[in-house]
Amino acid sequence: MSYPYQIKSLEEYKKAYQQSIEDPEKFWGDIASNFTWRRRWDKVLNWDFKEPKIEWFAGGKLNITENCLDRHLPSLAEKPAIIWEPNNPEERTRVVTYERLHKRVCQFAQVLKNNGVKKGDRVCIYMGMVPELAYAVLACARIGAIHSVIFGGFSAQSIADRLEDAKAEFIVTCDGAYRGGKDIPLKSVIDDALIGNKTVKRVIVYTRTRTPVSMIKGRDVWWEDEMRAVTESGEQAEGYGQIEVMDAEDPLFILYTSGSTGKPKGVVHTSGGYMVWTNYTFVNAFQYQPGQVHFCTADIGWITGHSYIIYGPLTAGATSIMFEGVPTWPDAGRFWDIIDKYKVDILYTAPTAIRSLMGFGLDPLKGKSLASLKVLGTVGEPINEEAWHWYDEHIGKKKCPVVDTWWQTETGGLMITNLAGVTPAVPSWATLPMPGVQALLVDEKGQEITEKDADGYYKGNLCIKAPWPGILRTTYGDHERFKTNYFSTYENMYFTGDGALRDDQGFFRITGRVDDVLNVSGHRIGTAEVENAINMHASVVESAVVGYPHDIKGQGIYAYVTVTGFRGDEQSTRQDIIQTVSRIIGPIAKPDKIQFVSGLPKTRSGKIMRRVLRKIAEGETSNLGDTSTLLDPSVVEEIKNGKL
Numbered sequence: 356m357s358y359p360y361q362i363k364s365l366e367e368y369k370k371a372y373q374q375s376i377e378d379p380e381k382f383w384g385d386i387a388s389n390f391t392w393r394r395r396w397d398k399v400l401n402w403d404f405k406e407p408k409i410e411w412f413a414g415g416k417l418n419i420t421e422n423c424l425d426r427h428l429p430s431l432a433e434k435p436a437i438i439w440e441p442n443n444p445e446e447r448t449r450v451v452t453y454e455r456l457h458k459r460v461c462q463f464a465q466v467l468k469n470n471g472v473k474k475g476d477r478v479c480i481y482m483g484m485v486p487e488l489a490y491a492v493l494a495c496a497r498i499g500a501i502h503s504v505i506f507g508g509f510s511a512q513s514i515a516d517r518l519e520d521a522k523a524e525f526i527v528t529c530d531g532a533y534r535g536g537k538d539i540p541l542k543s544v545i546d547d548a549l550i551g552n553k554t555v556k557r558v559i560v561y562t563r564t565r566t567p568v569s570m571i572k573g574r575d576v577w578w579e580d581e582m583r584a585v586t587e588s589g590e591q592a593e594g595y596g597q598i599e600v601m602d603a604e605d606p607l608f609i610l611y612t613s614g615s616t617g618k619p620k621g622v623v624h625t626s627g628g629y630m631v632w633t634n635y636t637f638v639n640a641f642q643y644q645p646g647q648v649h650f651c652t653a654d655i656g657w658i659t660g661h662s663y664i665i666y667g668p669l670t671a672g673a674t675s676i677m678f679e680g681v682p683t684w685p686d687a688g689r690f691w692d693i694i695d696k697y698k699v700d701i702l703y704t705a706p707t708a709i710r711s712l713m714g715f716g717l718d719p720l721k722g723k724s725l726a727s728l729k730v731l732g733t734v735g736e737p738i739n740e741e742a743w744h745w746y747d748e749h750i751g752k753k754k755c756p757v758v759d760t761w762w763q764t765e766t767g768g769l770m771i772t773n774l775a776g777v778t779p780a781v782p783s784w785a786t787l788p789m790p791g792v793q794a795l796l797v798d799e800k801g802q803e804i805t806e807k808d809a810d811g812y813y814k815g816n817l818c819i820k821a822p823w824p825g826i827l828r829t830t831y832g833d834h835e836r837f838k839t840n841y842f843s844t845y846e847n848m849y850f851t852g853d854g855a856l857r858d859d860q861g862f863f864r865i866t867g868r869v870d871d872v873l874n875v876s877g878h879r880i881g882t883a884e885v886e887n888a889i890n891m892h893a894s895v896v897e898s899a900v901v902g903y904p905h906d907i908k909g910q911g912i913y914a915y916v917t918v919t920g921f922r923g924d925e926q927s928t929r930q931d932i933i934q935t936v937s938r939i940i941g942p943i944a945k946p947d948k949i950q951f952v953s954g955l956p957k958t959r960s961g962k963i964m965r966r967v968l969r970k971i972a973e974g975e976t977s978n979l980g981d982t983s984t985l986l987d988p989s990v991v992e993e994i995k996n997g998k999l
């Protein structure tokens with residue numbers, strides 16, 4: 356495999372960037388020509404941010420799995436596509452070659468068909484990090500079904516909401532999942548999610564933990580039985596694992612993510628543009644070289660796993676590690692063991708993991724070589740300089756470029772990042788936009804920021820002026836929401852929801868969300884969602900949730916809550932509320948702090964003044980700004996004095 360579009364120097368980057376802006380159609384058309392298409396596109400790009408409507412490679416026909424699998428078979432059949440590291444280091448590793456992956460995906464594609472899955476059907480995947488999860492994702496893509504992977508940490512209620520929104524008829528799950536010292540009973544969570552559900556026709560269950568499960572007649576089937584039936588029916592059968600030829604703009608997947616209001620929205624990505632974008636960004640940011648081993652520590656339940664465990668690496672013919680467990684089990688040296696065991700070249704992880712591992716000191720690094728590492732990456736949240744330097748010094752031994760990659764579920768792939776060893780790295784700066792990304796900073800009114808602040812930076816809200824191939828195309832079932840969320844704040848621009856600084860060289864530093872979205876341990880959570888869950892608790896009258904700086908998680912969840920009274924004492928009511936949030940959303944959304952208050956600071960029109968609550972949670976109580984519009988300013992004094 357060679358990557359003729361891999362950028363090799365700062366000069367080449369500048370040239371590529373320039374070309375991508377001057378003639379995006381030629382630029383992306385040339386890159387897309389390196390992939391396997393069943394029919395060439397008629398037009399590289401159609402777009403209108405007003406409608407909004409975005410099409411890449413319109414008229415083009417392809418199947419992304421042909422690009423991930425079939426096209427590599429002549430040269431890479433025996434090469435590992437996926438190396439699976441189990442939760443328990445004593446258990447056997449699984450190495451899945453390209454040939455084997457192709458075979459398994461074709462088989463499971465046939466299983467899906469046998470169970471009635473057709474092109475365009477939504478298949479919800481709720482599994483632990485086992486290779487079968489990757490088979491399921493790719494099998495959906497192979498037959499044109501739309502996969503919607505749900506992270507294993509979400510609750511039955513969250514799954515039920517997503518199933519309903521996607522009108523999913525099929526589920527692929529596991530009996531259970533191993534994560535560190537815990538067994539998570541996935542099938543039983545699915546059973547709870549399906550109470551009252553009328554659309555799901557079939558649940559396919561893969562055996563991983565042998566946890567007892569209830570299999571419902573006519574609805575639930577075992578993965579192993581279905582796969583056996585397919586192999587026994589004869590692998591050569593006509594149509595076996597046959598590819599569905601997709602339109603470049605046919606949906607590939609839905610992935611739910613939190614916004615500042617309402618329930619999570621289903622971000623829709625399509626085949627052609629997403630394929631080109633994940634591959635291009637993978638090959639360039641990490642400077643992937645054929646034969647290297649890439650270890651992205653994310654879960655496939657998040658966009659990072661979709662783009663940089665599955666689609667980016669596999670379209671590039673890379674070897675991608677899939678790790679079932681957690682970084683601190685059985686001990687805090689687990690990542691480092693995996694790196695030495697498989698001679699990992701590229702490590703891609705989250706600042707929260709780095710900070711948590713830093714907390715264990717250098718002991719877990721004793722006896723670990725880490726000599727195979729060439730490139731380090733971070734993603735998901737701003738990285739503080741201390742963590743950046745620790746990563747650079749103790750993991751990269753100061754010889755591996757660190758790429759700080761800023762992007763979002765909506766962007767499909769990396770947007771602003773340095774390119775490893777090719778463009779300059781600056782601690783805690785994402786630095787330069789990828790070719791094709793026209794990033795700019797605007798003020799509240801949408802005017803581009805042209806004046807520097809007192810520190811010498813341009814500072815504003817981060818927007819993108821034109822589409823890149825990986826941009827989301829809609830939010831599932833609600834195009835109006837897509838428009839309101841991303842294209843209505845500022846005219847003719849995609850608004851990211853992030854604030855950023857830019858310096859004279861055009862380098863960007865992302866400072867974090869400027870909307871009501873939290874980023875807890877790199878997981879995105881809407882304050883409204885957490886408030887709704889808290890408000891479900893019988894004793895709660897109302898609540899307001901804000902983020903506050905947290906040493907390890909980046910942001911913690913701080914909830915101000917008014918109650919009708921305590922059941923037992925304050926502490927037990929607090930525990931009950933936390934339990935409620937865990938039930939409604941999942942453990943990842945549990946508040947770190949709950950402060951009981953007699954009222955919330957509201958303006959005369961009834962709006963909660965979050966700015967004040969945020970400041971108090973951050974411990975900045977001396978300068979709360981103008982509170983004269985509050986209905987009852989004395990509430991603020993009370994909250995300040997009672998701060999946790």
Ligand code: PRX
Binds near residue numbers: 759
């Ligand atoms: O605030 C930004 C932050 O994560 C948000 C996107 O979250 P999500 O859609 O879950 O995707 C995470 C993985 C791509 C962004 O709006 N974020 C992501 N990467 C960075 C970041 N903030 C600062 N620096 C980053 N490198």
